[in-house]
Amino acid sequence: MDLNSKYTPQSWPEHPEQATLEGKNKFVGFWLFLGGETVLFASLFATYLALKNKGPSGMEFTTQGLFELPLVFIMTMLLLTSSLTSVYAMYHMRNYNFKAMQAWLMITVLLGAAFLGFEIYEFNHYVHLGFTYDQSAFSTAFFTLVGTHGLHVLIGLGWIILLMIRNAKRGLNLYNAPKYYVASLYWHFIDVVWVFIFTVVYLMGALE
């Protein structure tokens, strides 16, 4: 059977992302990748925790003085909401409603872009204060951890946008359903990492 064959909401499988062997392989392979991502972020978190507030003697920068929680709160809400909108997109994929899926993904992308905009503003602000990447062990660990997450957001945005453009005319089929599903998993994982970043870096940094 051709992967590009047309479906109706009645003939669309319950789990379109795993209806083909290719889809099943993508699904398993992607979870293996997420396990690897967990290890990557763990090493960055561990480095950050070890080097937090450490730097040259007389360093004026501390987590308490540097971070602004209202900004972090807004960023958290944006990313959390974008996670829900991508759940909506997958809900419409299951119901074989391509337009609604694309629309919800568009909202997801906008929310993600807003998050990234705030992050760039935040980093720019720190650099202007003199808290540059090579200022201290603390600054390097901070920018590497949070920046790697930001890079993931950027990649996620590019990925979803490309999927949306490439499949705009094709519509939904069993060729692209696993692609959309896996991209949405990636987007949720970005939110998972952010939950630990806002808790461990920002909130615990504001304590004491």
Add this chain to the structure above:
Amino acid sequence: MANNADTHVKNRTEYEYSRRRSADEMRGQVTTFAIMIFLTLIAFSAVYAGFSAYYVAPIILLLAVVQVVLQLYYFMHMSQKGHETASMFLYTGVLIAFITVLTFLTIIWW
């Protein structure tokens, strides 16, 4: 690669049942989202309230873990069938993550 999909055209009852089930599931997802927002609000307020770090730090860490579990099991569907291999991969990652963080914290601080 074999791309043969099982084609089954649902009759009306099956179709309506499937629609209703996915609508129910979506309602559950919105509830999950509300709980996640609520947990985030508690975490931020706990820090703002200015209690001792010894109490607040473990609480907000626990809130983060609960929120991540909700994200993984509901938003990422790990609670559904067919996620045994996925769980194995993820938990292996989590185990290594835990050991890494523990090692860095103990070696460098003590």
